[in-house]
Amino acid sequence: MSGIKEVAKQxxxxxxxxSRVLSKPESVAEETxxxxxxxxEDLNYQPNAAARQxxxxxxxxxxxxxxDITNTFFSDVLRGIECVALENGYQVLLGDAGNNLEQEKGYLNILRQKKAAGMILLTAGIEANIVEEIAAQYPVVLACEYLEGVNVPTVSIDNVSSARKATEYLINLGHKRIGFISGPMNSVLGRDRLKGFYQAMAQYNLKVEPDLVQEGNFSYRSGFNMMLKLLAYSHTPTAVFAANDEMAFGAINAIEQKGLTVPQDISVIGFDNIKFSSIFKPALTxxxxxxxxxxxxxxxxLIGLMTKQEMEKTQFILENKLVLRDSCYKCSR
Amino acid sequence: MSGIKEVAKQxxxxxxxxSRVLSKPESVAEETxxxxxxxxEDLNYQPNAAARQxxxxxxxxxxxxxxDITNTFFSDVLRGIECVALENGYQVLLGDAGNNLEQEKGYLNILRQKKAAGMILLTAGIEANIVEEIAAQYPVVLACEYLEGVNVPTVSIDNVSSARKATEYLINLGHKRIGFISGPMNSVLGRDRLKGFYQAMAQYNLKVEPDLVQEGNFSYRSGFNMMLKLLAYSHTPTAVFAANDEMAFGAINAIEQKGLTVPQDISVIGFDNIKFSSIFKPALTxxxxxxxxxxxxxxxxLIGLMTKQEMEKTQFILENKLVLRDSCYKCSR
DNA sequence: ACTAAATTTGAATGCGGTTACAATTCGGTT
DNA sequence: AACCGAATTGTAACCGCATTCAAATTTAGT
Structure with a gap:
């Protein structure tokens, strides 16, 4: 309703x-x-965003x-983003890809339409070369996942070394037959965690039975089913590493359904430490x-990129840590 | 870079x-x-959103x-919103209020700046009269919570009758001493669920011990603490109704920490049925x-409002149902 | 009191699109 | 050949604001 004209008139x-009162008040007389x-104040005037833009x-x-916004892991990250966005006067446009690549790509048009000044990708579904092309034209940062060989600002954790760390923990508890329920192999994240697992096993000269490595898709259901599969082998593992917490829950519930207990019979370790991990029983390591x-x-x-600040560094690997709780125990066999 | 001028020239x-090719192609020659x-296609041209707007x-x-975007309940609703938004060509701007009223109000400016064409409120922190005023000027719909006496399009469930339903279930299992861990009393939602509880108890002529009604804040922590409080009374309840699932988890874990078991010693029922409720042990009723x-x-x-369609109805109460799982059992005392 | 400099203000322009309106083209009629 | 209507295209006027540049006003200095 009330635009700048109305204000001016009144x-x-x-x-x-x-306009100057709002943007360069120092050039306007006190009284004015x-x-x-x-x-x-009176008119509750707010400048039209479109015109200004x-x-x-x-x-x-x-x-x-x-x-997938439903995954608490992502919503936590999102909250972090939103938090500093707000502090700096930015709004965040949500692009839920629903695990769908086409949809994911569709969001790139938002950038082309100048509806957003920059983008944070919490996914890594889009092909590396496309991301690179977009990143050359618009401010883009990758979070959580990184794309191999793509020189785009990134913040993530070192999935390989963390997975190694988790595996070592299991090994140091005396476990030798360790199963792994992986994420989908078409995601960097899934592959990296598996790689860390292999590295640790190799380092301790332990053999990885191919049968004991099962591919899940990060869902509770898949964790449950893959664990059932692992339990079906004559020679079951004494410990299982699930590539994320949800699958770990699935694995634990599968184990218990078979009448075994965690961690006495089988130890289970997860990855992510979502809100629920400490509430679950046994509390998840x-x-x-x-x-x-x-x-x-x-x-x-991203703000740095958008305001074209000089960046000393554009690749950040954040620290992660092993949280010891109740789902792992010394190997008894 | 490339605007409509560039396209026109080439x-x-x-x-x-x-412009017409994009909006009214029927008025342009096939060949053109x-x-x-x-x-x-060549230039990857996308019309500038700001100009168009x-x-x-x-x-x-x-x-x-x-x-609170971290709460899976809200992120589920959000996904529903996002889903039909996308289908209809809308984008969603996320306003996480971080449980902070001031922040919540700040988002109203987005509307005034015409940065958004409408708003869905998943909260009910803002004063009713302010909401009403805003709703008079802009398309607004309330979801999850409703404001008493405010005539704004709303979709929600009937918290009173659902809470009554849950309580009746407990009563029918033979429970007479039933505790209630409520949500914050300054939220309609919290009050309504409590109201339903009272109604059911009254209907069956059961006394509600004031000591057995404790106010939580919908967090796991508060559920845990309030349950501890309930357990401290000499005469403990045989069943507890927590006003949301997270608090129910807290209650159950508190009960078990005291060496009692759910549901044999105490039955617990929750509210919401978040993703985790079926994974938790015991699976939550x-x-x-x-x-x-x-x-x-x-x-x-909201789309109806924005496109000024005639609405037959603007208040929707959606169905909810009692999900029976393993956290409730017949009263044994 | 008068002028130069500094301060404060307003008129006009354009950002990149949409659209009302005018102009042009063209085949068909008379 | 002149004329007409339909189809197609171009011209130009906005949309609401920031900003340049010049005009108006105030201030300061002599």
Missing amino acids: ANVSIATV IKKVLEVI LRMSETTTILVVVP TISQPTFDIGTKAMEL | ANVSIATV IKKVLEVI LRMSETTTILVVVP TISQPTFDIGTKAMEL
């Missing part, structure tokens, strides 16, 4: 003056400012593409990712 | 023609369309204000809310 000044601000050719909206920090760091990076 | 037509589309004074962005549907319905309503 304050008896030109629209230029109103007061008068104008009063009217602004068109004129200034810059927006304060950023886009975050998430594979897992690798904790600094989700919130990943979010804040990613957003800070 | 296609050898005026910008008006380019082809030529223009080719150039558009300014001219048309309408945007395809909507705002969703969420109390709870009231299931149609989260996804709440989201889709809310977005459909």
Whole structure:
């Protein structure tokens, strides 16, 4: 309703003056400012974002593409992003990809339409070369997953070494027959965690039985089913490493359904440390990712890019730690 | 980079023609369309959203204000919203209020700036009169919570009758001393669920011991602590109704920490049926809310408002149901 | 009191599209 | 050959704001 014109009229000044009161008050007389601000207050005036954006050719909206907002891991990261976005006057446009690549790509148009000034990708479904092309034109930062050989600002954890750390923990508890329930092999994340597992096993000269490595898809269901599969072999593992917590829950429930107990019969370790991991019984031993920090760091990076600041560094590997709880125990066999 | 001018030049037509190819192709010659589309494809041209919005004074962005994105209940609703938003060409701007009223109010400016064409409130922190005022000027729909006496399109469940249903279930299992861990009393939602509890108890002529009603804040922690409090009384309840699932988890874990078991010693029922409720042990008996549907319905309503369609109805109460699992059992005392 | 400099203000322009309106083309009629 | 209507295209005027540049006003200095 009330635009800058209305304010100008009521304050008896030109629209230029109103505009200046809002953006360069130091160039306006004290008294005029007061008068104008009063009217602004009065009319509840807020400058039209579209007009401003068109004129200034810059927006304060950023886009975050998430594979699945329902996953608490991502929503935690999102909260981190939102938090520093707000502090700096940005709004976040949510792009839930629903685990669908086409949809994910569709969001790139938001950037082309200048609806968002930059983008944070929490996914890694889009092909590396496309990401690189986009990143060359617009501010983009990758969070959580990184793309091999792509030189785009990234914040993540070292999945390989963390998975190694988790595996070593199991080995040091005396476990030798260790099963692994992996994430989908078409995700970097899934592959890296598996790689860490292999590295640790090799380092301790332990053989990895191919049968004991099963591919899941990060869902509870898949964790449950793959564990059932592992339990079906004559020679069951004494410990299982699930590539994320949800699958670990599935594995544990499968084990218990078979009448065995965790950790006495089989130890289970997870990855992510989602909110629920400490509530679950047994409380889950897992690798904790600094989700919130990943979010804040990613957003800070993006702001840096958007404001064209000089960056000393654009690749950040955040610390993660092993959280010891009740789902692992010394190997008894 | 490439705007409509560039396209026009390369296609050898005026910008008006380019614009028409995109919006009213039936008024453009077949051949011209082809030529223009080719150039558009070539340049990867996408019309500038700000310019379009300014001219048309309408945007395809909507705002969703969420109390806490980390809560899977809200993220489920959000997914429902996002889903139909996408189908209809809308984008969703995320407003995480971080349980902070000031922040929540701040998002109203997004509407005033015309950055969003409408808003869905998943919270009910803002004062009723303010909501009403805003709703008079902009399309707004309330989801999850409703504001008493406010005539704003709403989709929700009937918290009172659902809470009554849950309580009746407990009563029918033979429980007489039933505890209640409520949500915060300053939320409608919290109050309604408590009201339903009272109604059911009264209906069956059961006394509600004031000591057995404790106020939590919907967090796991508070559920745990309030349960500890209930257990400290000499005469403990045989069943407990927690106003949401997270608190129910807290209650159960508190009970078990005291050496008692659920449901044999004490039955526990929750509310919401979040993803985790079926994974938890014991699997939680709870009231299931149609989260996804709440989201889709809310977005459909909002679209209706924004496109000024005639609405037969603007208040929707969605069905919920009692999900029977393993956390409740017949009263043995 | 008068002028130069500094301060404060307003008129006009354009950001990149959409669209009303005018102009042009073209085949068909008279 | 002149004329007409339909189809197609171009011209230009906005949309609301920021900003340049010049005009108006105030301040300061002599």
